Amino acid sequence: MLSRVANTMYWMNRYIERAENYARFMDVNFNLSLESPPDVEEQWKPLVVITGDWPMYETRYKNIDKHRVIYFLGFDPKNPNSIYSCITNARENARSVRSEITKEVWEQINSIYFFVKEGLEKKLWKSKDPRLFFKKVREDCQLLYGIFDATISRNDGWHFGKIGQLVERADKTSRVMDVKYHVLLSTPQEVGSPLDLMQWAALLKSVSAYDMYRKKYGKLTALNISEFLILDKKFPRSMLCCLIHAEKSLQEITGSTGGFSNEAEKQLGKLKSELEFLDISDIFEMGLHEYLDDFQIRLNGVSLSLYNSFFAAQSQVQIHQ
Amino acid sequence: MAKVDFTKYETTGYYDEMFNENNGVRPSYEKFKKRLEKLSRNKLKFLQHATDRAQLSLGMTFNVYSDNQGVERILHLDIIPRIINSTDWDRLAKGLEQRIVALNLFINDIYGEQRALKDNIIPKELVLSSAGYLKECIGLRPPENVWSHISGTDLIRGDDGNFYVLEDNLRCPSGVSYMLENREILKRTFPEVFEKLKVRPVHDYTHHLRDMLESLTRESPAFIAVLTPGIYNSAYFEHAYLAQQMGAELVEGRDLVVKNNFVYMNTTKGLQRVDVIYRRVDDDFIDPLIFNKDSMLGTPGLFEAYRRGNVVLVNAPGAGVADDKAVYAYIPRLIKYYLGEEVLLPNIKTYICAEKDDCNYVLENIHTLVVKQTDGSGGYGMLIGPKSTKKECEEFITKIKNNPRNYIAQPMINLSRVPTLTDDTIEGRHVDLRPYCLYGKDIKIVPGALTRVALTKGSLVVNSSQGGGSKDTWILDSK
16 A cells, blocks of 8 residues: 555544544543532643643643633644644545545544534534533544444555554553553552542543443552553553554554564564563552653654654655665 | 426526526426426525535535635535436537547647648647647657547537537546536435436446556556645545546555656555556646656656656646647647548637737727637636726737737637526526546547536636536436
8 A cells, every 4th residue: 555545544543533532531521620629720731731732732821721721622723633633634634545445434534524613613612511512523533433444444554544543542541541640649559538539430431441440340449440551451442452453453464473574563562562561560660650651652662663664665765766 | 385486587598408498498307397396495495505515525625725724615516407318418429529539630640740730731830839739749659549538528508509619628627526426416316306317327437437547558457546636636536536436546746656667656565566647637747857847746757657658647748739729729620631520519719819810800809709818727817808897808908919829719609508596596507518538449428527507697607716616417318
């Protein structure tokens, strides 16, 4: 498949995954804020930190304001990571690989775009309950995942798309954990106050993990939550699970059965194997924050090596001619 | 609820596709009119609305960059179709076939022996000074000696009810995706009418297109790519649509690389050879080594690979020499010369400003004429004399005097009209007709066309860039 197209499929799926994650974060956080003490900064700042957009927010705004955060993360065309920007980019990407995706996929992306655009035009961030907007974005993205899987052949394009989605998902799960790690660390064993409990539940919900976690562990404990979100092999949003499936897709593309045939495979394989052979107490020993920080850096490395191995490789041939 | 009602509809002296001069409905429209009259006005509005939405959802949009920010627009599709009976169509298709054969013989001749120039059928200077004439193509022989494989001829129906050729588009005619998607949308809008009327299908166009492209190479399986300038091109939707429908690769110039005079695309698994390129990039931009040096849209070395016969370019570079608007005037003569036949589809009387007598006539009668730039398209660079101010006419007089080769003029022709939905009523609007010819080993004309409609009351300019819309075009089966 065309290198440019592979790259575009990868990013198109990353953008959609990012938008869906943001939509869920906003929904959950809005919910949480209804029941928390009315300290706006404490409620809304972590959200901007999770997404990694805090430095930009800081340069543009003096203070934390609920509607401003909702605008910034949900609708702001100037924030390249806002839901609006992600969906717009995903659509532009889809447009430029129109012949690789099905009509159904294209129409769904297009329909999300028009919905989000309408949201911007109607200034929905000012509305009393913007959750309806975020819920619809999340559902529409999930519908898109379904259409993507149900209508596209498992060709290289699909696998590159999958890798993009999983890399983004692993990154977001690790960021959610990282920002909330102080909550986790303050009570390493058992959950204390009702407020803590709510915070923890929210943490799980923001990565759609609450139901599956309860099913597996029942009680909310810091160790178990961390274990579930980092190391669980079956939960589709855990960091390890994302890497396992990303590696599978990469192997489908390269055809390799073991070892590695390029830098991307090498880095992804190493990162995944290390996670596989860790248990949660090792991670707490290293320091949860330190570990997650390192994970994010190395995940970026995987993304870069994917670019070098597949998306840019041939252009270099061209230059050297 | 008020029903759709044609009793107040006026043809006001124009040829109307739906009504004859006595306001009686033409046979081809009888069933459709009956169906329309059963609808309430609100329902009709609703159907029109659903059509707009369908176009948006399909992504049938183009960007307009007039004001700094790109605005996404749809080409408005009016839901009242343009219906053509089978007799008219068959006659028209024959004429098109004759024309496209002669035009290709002419292009082949110009880049070969130049017999028509030696025999003084058409002035040599006129042909060789055409912007579409590429000296780089001299001596080339594309497969099957066909240069314009995909053409879209603009026709109009005049007051006398006859079809005339308005202009030939032999380079990269666009709009065929609208012919195909308009049909899909209208089938959803008026399913019952389709059941009752025998509308000839158009959906196999992309199959014929692929077959034609494959027939131009000996490679099997043939690797086919559609070359697009990219997502900012106003016809990008069409490029993507055709690639997808044909199962061809959609590439941009930067995806291609030429090595040892063969063309390849950059893939995740290395280089993949490309055999046939349906390119939607203008001649000027396909190869910065040969043509426009600043082009970012093309691929260096592409033309040399083509010259050596290592890749097929469709349409062939240089084909534009025959759709120059000044060359147009000579086409009836060329048809006679190459085929020994009388022209079946007449031209519109054309005054060539490069010729002294014609030029004087144009300068004296400019207020009654339509003046066009010989290399212009998209409705730009033209003057509609009767609808222009004195000042505008004078500007054109200066332009013509400065560069007569660049202009032709034609009498003002009244384009026929089709009833069209306006905000609160149905009124006649002027239309043209663009059918598409495919020409490889043989000629294939799918029974359908793009009908462009000038949505502004009284306007004769149907171009999408100038307030034009489109209509689905139904060709009826004779049985």
